[in-house]
Amino acid sequence: MSASYIPKNVYAICTFQTDAAPRKFIDTRSEISVFYSKGSRTLLTIEDKNIDKEFPCKSPKNAMWSFLAFGAGLLLGAALLALGPIGWLIVGIVAATSIGFGIYHATQISHKCTGSLNSGNWKIEHQTVRFNKQNAITQNSMLVCDAGGILSPIFSQSIAEKYAARIDALNNKEIWTNGIASFFGGAGAVLAFGEAAGAWGVTKVALWMGGTMGAVTVASYGEREVIRSTALSDNEHYQNMNEADRNEIIPGFIKDPTGTTPGDLGSPDIMEIDGKTGWFAKDPDGKLVVFFNGKQYIKDIKGNYTELKQGSQLANDLKKIENVDPREMYKNAEAKQIVENIRQGKYSESLVKSSIDGNNVVRPRDLIKVMPDLKAIKIQNIKNLGKLTVKGGGLIAFVFPFVATWFSEQSRMELANAMAEDMNNGIAVVSG
Template structure:
């Protein structure tokens, strides 16, 4: 098959770009003596690994938003507890500082990452200035994780740059949401595992939660790896450029992997709240025959949502009703219809005991006059209702934090398929200096 050599200033499209404009490949090799078009455009080789202007890169932008959201999630999770944990807040601030650092790297110069990268599918025989020539089939693999392809047509480059940018924006968005709920869920998971226990029991709760989270993260890693394998088999059937891209940019078991280990972000982690844990039977739920199984805790989510929502409504209504009788002398409360109804509701067990325990006298009898004891706690009840609503949101978001990495992976893989489609559409373009490859 005849393909074109690549001269300087051919357009470049990258799988990691987050804007809609292509760039241009430029020459960087020390010795240049092979040109196209009367010496005006260098014919490029594998030693020419740079572009005229940097791309705003998905890798640091993804890291920025993931760390900012993860830190915010930690802080929100801490304040949803009755006693906010100072070190968790500090950890959340630290995560946001890391995110701030990555914000300075979004428009990083591509020179270093491209210089440390390499051209793949270069011409196996032809050399310019003793270096292998690159062709229309070649791809530049960036050290930051992206893959760049030469595109001759400005129309093709613009259309696919926009599409790739849109897909990368979708990936970043879903990773950001997953990171937030992952951070908040982790705090609630740890607090739940250690609530009311000390010593070895507390350490055991922490160890179990860490194992729980690790199991979820391993499940997400394995799941997204398999998802990428399936997508790469089906996204662009018959596109030989996509087949080559998958060989050049191989699937990796670590989601979000790039050669730089700092490329991993909280968005790559699943929710710590997704696996069913049965405290009575061990680390994970067990079936009727006693075999350990890993399952989605759908039923538990429904139970938690229903319970939390009911408590939220109860605490909100109680706080509102107590506010209405505030200022009424205790001896007059038995004449007040609202006070009598609150007393009746408490006697019938409508409210959680933690909300109304101060209303009972020494004989555990609830009388309207004793509601005054609950009045000072009205504000605390209302605050608790807000915390309950927040915890309800985080628990409901646990499933989101688990599912969203899979959604983000779909966007990431689609961006790669778009690059291959651009290459296929552009193959009839090029210069009149071609080779057999």
């Protein structure tokens, strides 16, 4: 396929950009003597690896939100547990470190391109034509950035702007997806380790996290492989892209640990370890449960929510008699109705246990003893619902890495589509 050579200031779009504006390729090589159109525009080679203005890059932006969300999740998890000073100190240090990393990556969002592009390489360059002793690049060429993105030249401003906007939208969806997963990962990690009983409980959580990390890595590799082998079969640029930027099963954080983000951690959220639904525990029906018992989970949600409502109703009822003399309580119609409600089981046992005497009898004069317990029970119910929400959210967020991978792959396809749509544009100087 004949393709135009690339002069300076041709538009550039990138699979990692997080704004809707294209940039322009510029010359950076030391020796320049080959131009297009009477010396006004340099014809670019594989040594020209920069753009006129940096893209806001997906890589540090994703790390920023992942670390900030993870830190927030850690603090939420700690708030839902009755942690002592040492526990809060440990979680606080880890959360502060995570948030600190997030703030650092925030400073890198608009400063990532130049160094990463210079460390990158042009692919699908012209094999025989050279300008200033360097291989020329064409419309078929792609610049693989060291940060992970792929850039391509686009002549048409309208095409460049259209696909830049699409890629920006996809990348921001991926970033938010990773951020949500990191938030639930942080909160779930604190809950899992905090509720773990003894060394074996902690070991189970660590094994679960390591196992899910490996499983997600392998499954994401398979997802990318399926997408790349089935999508855009008639798009030559996409096939070249897959060849130039091969799918790898070894995750990036193995090659570069400094690029690790909370999203790379396995999620402990769906593993219950409270003795009712944990590893090799048995549910109320006597059935073996390995990781997650949905029936017990729903039952716990309903129980805590019901008790929360009952506690609010009982508190409102008790306010009506709070100024009544306990010795006169047996005469009060509202007090007698509360006692009758208790005897009929309108309230859970934990709400009214303070009103039951040694003979297991509810007496009106003892109703006032219930008041101090209601606030503590309400707070505990709210915490329990918070824990269940974190675990349920973690179960849903468990699929988010695969959603994020899908968004990432869609960005690559949009770049390939832009290249294909732009092939009828270019300059008069074309390769054979």
